[in-house]
Amino acid sequence: MGEAAEVFHGNGFTDCEDDLYSKESRNKCSWYEEDLDDDLKWSFSLNSVLHRGTSEFQEIALLDTKHFGKVLVIDGKMQSAEMDEFIYHECLIHPPLLCHPNPKTVFIMGGGEGSAAREVLKHKNIEKVVMCDIDQEVVDFCRTYLTANQEAFYHEKLDLVIKDAKIELEEREEKFDVIVGDLADPMEGGPCYQLYTKSFYEQVLKPKLNNKGIFVTQAGPAGVLTHKEIFSSIYNTLKHVFKYVQAYTAHVPSFADTWGWVMASDQPFDLNAKLVDGRIEERIEGELLYLNGDSFISSTTMNKSVYQSLLNETHVYTEENARFLHGHGRAHRAEE
Template sequence: MGEAVEIFSTNGVLGRGSQPDFNKCYWYEEEIDNDLKWSFALNSVLYRGTSEYQDIALLDTKHFGKVLVIDGKMQSAETDEFIYHECLVHPPLLCHPNPKSVFIMGGGEGSAAREILRHKSIEKVVMCDIDQEVVNFCRRYLTVNREAFSSEKLHLVINDAKAELEGRDEKFDVIVGDLADPVEGGPCYQLYTKSFYEQVLKPKLNHKGIFVTQAGPAGVLTHKEVFSSIYNTLKHVFKYVLAYTAHVPSFADTWGWVMASDQPFNLDAKQINGRIDERVSGELLYLHGESLISSTIMNKSVYQSLMKETHVYTEEDARFIYGHGRAYHA
C-alpha cells in the first residue's frame, strides 16, 4: 500500500499525492443509496492506500474520532465501535455454556479479538483475515487493540476463511463472522451463502457450538437489503436462529446480527448478567442482560419481513449493499 492521499473537492480531484490544507474543512461522504449520502467533517486523512483486495483509509473525524474505511464503506469509528463489537462477540459467548475456542472470519482490525479475549474461559482465538495489508495497517494505527494483537492466545492467519476452515481438522465452540458487508465485487459475499454455512462452517462447530455474523443494516428502511436474507439463509441450515439489532450512530442506522445453533438459546437477563460478572474482565460499556433481550425484539415492520423472507443466499443469487464513499474538500 502506498502512502498517497487522494482528496476530492467539489470541483473534482485535487490529485493523488497532493497534500491538502487541513486548516480548511474537509468532509468524508458515503453514498448510502442513489439519492442518499452520509457525510461528516474531517480533521485530516491519516492514511489512504490500496491492498491486493481493498481500498483502505483511516480518517480523523471531528465527530467520531478515528474512522476505518474499507472499500468506501465505514467499518468502525473510535467513539462507538464498542457497540458493534460488544453486540457481535458477547451474545454468543454468553449463551455458550463454556466457550474455550473461537474462530474469527475477518476481524482484521482486532476489535473482535479484543472483546473475545476479555472472556476468562477462552484458551484459543484464531483470527483469519484474507488481507495482510489491512491487518498490518490496523496493528499499526489502531492502538486500542495492541494488547489483543500481542496476546499469546491469538493465532493470526492470513488466508481466505473458507479455505482455512476447510483445511483445519479442529472444531470451535464459537465461530464469528466479522466480515465486510456483502458488496458486489468484494472479497467476502460468498461467506454469507447457504452452501458455505452448510458444507464448510457448520461442520467446524463443536457440540453446542454457536455461529454469529454481522448482518448489515437493519433499520425500517434498510433491513431488506441483506439482513432478512442472511437471517432466512441461516434458518435453512440451523435449528435455532436469533436476530438482534442495535443503533450504531456512526453507521447512521440500526445494525443487525444473527446467531445460529442447533441448541436453543437461553436468554434470561439475570443469568446473562451473572455470566458477564463471572466471565468477562472489565466492564461492558453497552451490553447487559436486559439490553440483550430487548435487542432481539424487532419492530413490527422488521419482524414481519424476517418471517416472510424467502430469499436464500447462493453464489448465483446474492444480495449486495449499495454504496461507496469519498473524501472531498468543502
C-alpha cells in the same frame, strides 16, 4: 464542496489526493461522504486523513473525524468509528459467548482491525482465538494505527492467520465452540459475499462447530427502511441450515442506521437477562460499555415491520443469487 477537491472513493484515490496531504489543505475544513443509496448520502466533517494504503484486495484509509474520532474506511465504506465501535463489537462477540455454556475456542472470519479479537479476549475462560483475515495489508495497517487493539494483536492466545477464511476452515481439522463472521458487507465484486451463502454455512462452517457450538455474523443494516437489503436474507438463509436462529439489533450512530446480527445453533438459546448478567460478572475482565442482560434481551425484539419481514422472507443466499449493498464513500475538501 468542490468537485476538484475530491480525495478518494470506492474505486480508488483520485489525482487530487495530494491536496489533502498538504499542510495548507490540512488546515481547511474537509468532509467524508458515503453513498447510502442513489439519492442518499451520509457525510461528516474531517480534521484530516491520517493514513491510507492499497492492498491486493482493497483500499484502506484512516480518517480523523470531528464527531466520531478515528474512522476506518475500506473500499470507501466505513467499517468502524473510534467513538462507537464498541457497540458493534460488543454486540457481535458477547451474545454468542455468553449464551454458550463454556466457550473455550473461537474462530473469527475477517476481523482484521482486531476489535473482535479484543472483545473475545476479555473472556477469562477463552483458551484460543483464531483470527483469519484474507488481507495482510489491512491487518498490518490496523495493527499499526489502531492503538486500542495493539494489545490484542500480540496476545498469547491469539492465532493470527492470513488466508481465505473458507479455505482455512476447510483445511483445519479442529472444531470451535464459537465461529464469528466479522466480514465486510456483501458487495458486488467484493471478496467475501460467498461467506454468506447457504452452501458455505452448510458444507464448510457448520461441520467445524463443536457440540453446542454457536455461529454469529454481522448482518448489515436492520432499520425499518433498510432491513430487506441483506439482513432478512441472511436470517432466512441461516434458518435453512440451523435449528435455532436469533436475530438482534442495535443503533450504531456512525453507521447512520440500526445494525443487525444473527446467531445460529442446533442448541436452543437461553435468553435470560439475569443469566447473562451473571455470566458477564463471572467471565469478563473489565466492564462492558454497552451490553448487559436487559439490553441484550431487548435487542432481540424486532419492531412490527422488521418482524414481519423476517417471518416472510423467502430469499436464500447462493453464489448465483446473492443480494448486495449499495454505495461507496469519498472525501472532499471544502472550497473557500
